[in-house]
Amino acid sequence: MDWHHQLLDSVIWLCKAFAISMVAIACITALLGKFTYWGQQFLRVTWVWFSPVRNWRPLGILSLLILMTLFAVRMDILFTFWSNGMYTSLQNFNAAAFWSLMAVFGILASVHVVRGLVNFYISQAFQIHWRVWLTENLMARWLDQQAYYRSQHLPGRTDNPDQRIQQDISGFVSSSLTLFLGLISSAVSLFSFTLILWSLSGTLTLFGAEIPRAMIFLVYAYVLVATVFAVKLGRPLIKLNFLSEKLNADFRYALIRLREYGENIAFFRGEAVEHRTLLKRFSHVIENTWAIVFRSLKFQGFNLGINQLAVVFPVVVQAPRFFSKQITLGDLMQASQAFGQVQDALSFFRTSYDEFASYRAIVNRLTGFLDTVDAADQLTMPQIAHQGQNFAVEALTVKSPGGAILTANLNLALAPGAALLVRGPSGVGKTTLLRAIAGLWPYADGKIVYPAGQQCLFLPQKPYLPLGTLRSALYYPSAEPAQPDDSAVRAILEQIQLGHLTVQLDTESEWSNILSLGEQQRLALGRVLLHRPQLVFLDEASSAMDEGLEHAMYSLLRKQLPDVILISVGHRSSLAAFHSSELILQHGGKWILSNLP
Incomplete structure (x- = not known):
């Protein structure tokens, strides 16, 4: 061959x-x-x-x-x-x-x-x-x-x-x-x-x-x-x-x-x-x-x-x-x-x-x-716009997945510094209303107007702590800066009564398993102080704190962020002192909006 x-x-x-x-x-x-x-x-x-x-x-x-x-x-x-x-x-x-x-x-x-x-x-x-x-x-x-x-x-x-x-x-x-x-x-x-x-x-x-x-x-x-x-x-x-x-x-x-x-x-x-x-x-x-x-x-x-x-x-x-x-x-x-x-x-x-x-x-x-x-x-969602300095809800109707009306034709407007307390019996749809306002609930229609160019933070009852260091958990949802301001971070931990954790700022661990629920809620409030957003939603975000600690945390928020718009869901009557208006949800989609003294 x-x-x-x-x-x-x-x-x-x-x-x-x-x-x-x-x-x-x-x-x-x-x-x-x-x-x-x-x-x-x-x-x-x-x-x-x-x-x-x-x-x-x-x-x-x-x-x-x-x-x-x-x-x-x-x-x-x-x-x-x-x-x-x-x-x-x-x-x-x-x-x-x-x-x-x-x-x-x-x-x-x-x-x-x-x-x-x-x-x-x-x-x-x-x-x-x-x-x-x-x-x-x-x-x-x-x-x-x-x-x-x-x-x-x-x-x-x-x-x-x-x-x-x-x-x-x-x-x-x-x-x-x-x-x-x-x-x-x-x-x-x-x-x-x-x-x-x-x-x-x-x-x-x-x-x-x-x-x-x-x-x-x-x-x-x-x-x-x-x-x-x-x-x-x-x-x-x-x-x-x-x-x-x-x-x-x-x-x-x-x-x-x-x-x-x-x-x-x-x-x-x-x-x-x-x-x-x-x-x-x-x-x-x-x-x-x-x-x-x-x-x-x-x-x-x-x-x-x-x-x-x-x-x-x-x-x-x-x-x-x-x-x-x-x-x-x-x-x-x-x-x-x-x-x-x-x-x-x-x-x-x-x-x-x-x-x-x-x-x-x-x-x-x-x-x-x-x-x-x-x-x-x-999935359909409410119409969302970003304009002006106020927060507003226009003709918002929220339904359950089965079609039952939870909140019907809601209208409200909040200026900088205003605070709204949402109350009502259990199961009436308070958290669902917050989800709809945040643009997360698909069974809703209407219009929601956020302040232009401003960050909004949502604080649930059980905060989310990402994997990583305590510092990254505090900065969440933003990434850690290349050159963080340690003095500012330590000052915030002192203000939210977590000063004992300053020595562990750069320790990597599963912090959601280490910190108690009350400590996690305070850390979430520390995020608000660090990011200084224009609008904050708090869904029973202080439920794991005693009334004295809750009073101290809300006082801190109002003092450090006087222009922030707060929308809180809570059952305690003591929260009324930190809010300017109250929205009471009722069964059948009814609601009552009133000013607080």
């Missing part, structure tokens, strides 16, 4: 195969994106990443990976020709040809190893960059327009969105590239090795009939029948893999809640109930896992049997031609290898069906996540 010609043929083959592959991929992508639901799902999740308008590099690197895949197929072809020559030299006892072919093998093997390492690095780098972009993109969608919160109000909302961002994206990126390149490799291998098998195939007499080029027809019929049975056996894996992701996420979420509410559970001695809940969710995981195991036994057992039979099938078919000396030992071995390559290429979908099933479940979960984000963006 002239290996110089083989090298030239390989270069020409790679160029032709690459050009044909790129044209075919472009056409298939366009057709899949337009006419198939899967294609539309894929493009919806990640097309922007590949768009050359955004950046040409992803498509460029993907083209390089396709070229490396084609190179691997060509190497397999060269190895079959090498195998033919090597076995023929053994059959002919040609030592010179044998050792010459060993030298050729050393070159081919070295090139193959280098290609594998380069391909591994490029594919891993590509996946990392793709995953980073997709994660950042979906996180931005999740946080934009407060979809993470508004989605709670959707019927049948997405389960475990955190898992879809963290785990499903990783699986999507990895499986997309693996299946895509595997499909290209199989298609090119099928065409290339079919030509080799065609040249090595002979006539087979079967039941008195002669079948020309029998190996070609037999391998296609063999794999087609096997694929039909494999698809039938593997179809239930799609649903089972989807359930596996969901049930595992539900179990993990229950474990996270156990840690988050550990103190409450410990006080109630609720370990037995929590144990039963965890065992129940875990049992669902195990039941589904056993279902996957039994289904996979059938599927993989069938595939293993088919693959083992394929090892001897081509040798049995070609053996009569070998013993009649129509072909050499090298031809027999090359035909066997070509048969295996064609069989593997045709069997790609069959052997990868379980991975396709998992991939489909992942794509469904990611598109379901995007459906939730889009639906959250479509």
Whole structure:
């Protein structure tokens, strides 16, 4: 064999195969994106990443990976020709040809190893960059327009969105590239090795009939029948893999809640109930896992049997031609290898069906996540404007998710320095009104006018303390400045009677588990003093303090921020001394607005 010609043929083959592959991929992508639901799902999740308008590099690197895949197929072809020559030299006892072919093998093997390492690095780098972009993109969608919160109000909302961002994206990126390149490799291998098998195939007499080029027809019929049975056996894996992701996420979420509410559970001695809940969710995981195991036994057992039979099938078919000396030992071995390559290429979908099933479940979960984000963006909200210095509510009507009116046609206006106390019986909708005024409640209509260009802070009954240092918790929702004013921060901690914490300002810890609820509420008031907003909502933000401490904190707010607009929800009558007006909510949507002495 002239290996110089083989090298030239390989270069020409790679160029032709690459050009044909790129044209075919472009056409298939366009057709899949337009006419198939899967294609539309894929493009919806990640097309922007590949768009050359955004950046040409992803498509460029993907083209390089396709070229490396084609190179691997060509190497397999060269190895079959090498195998033919090597076995023929053994059959002919040609030592010179044998050792010459060993030298050729050393070159081919070295090139193959280098290609594998380069391909591994490029594919891993590509996946990392793709995953980073997709994660950042979906996180931005999740946080934009407060979809993470508004989605709670959707019927049948997405389960475990955190898992879809963290785990499903990783699986999507990895499986997309693996299946895509595997499909290209199989298609090119099928065409290339079919030509080799065609040249090595002979006539087979079967039941008195002669079948020309029998190996070609037999391998296609063999794999087609096997694929039909494999698809039938593997179809239930799609649903089972989807359930596996969901049930595992539900179990993990229950474990996270156990840690988050550990103190409450410990006080109630609720370990037995929590144990039963965890065992129940875990049992669902195990039941589904056993279902996957039994289904996979059938599927993989069938595939293993088919693959083992394929090892001897081509040798049995070609053996009569070998013993009649129509072909050499090298031809027999090359035909066997070509048969295996064609069989593997045709069997790609069959052997990868379980991975396709998992991939489909992942794509469904990611598109379901995007459906939730889009639906959250479509939820109606009150009209919000930022103008002037006053805060105003115009014709605001707040409803429950079931349609019951909680507050009807509310109108009020608050000037700088004004303070409104919202009161009413439990369950009347006081907190819901604050959510609607803050633009968080979708079952409301009307107009809300905020002071122009001013920051608003919302202080709930249980404050949110982010992970990190005590300083970062105090600065939240703003980032820590590069050069913080320690004297100002320490002064604020002294004013809110948390001066003993000044030495721990830069200590990282889970402060929500260290500070009492009363201390957390005072820290939230410290945020108000630090940020000096124009408008503050306090939803029972001092309920964990005694009346004396509450009086001191409200006095501090009124003294340090005389122009701030306060809107407080509270039950204690002592709060009236710090507010200029009172809004009493009543059942049926009624309300009474009056001035306080």
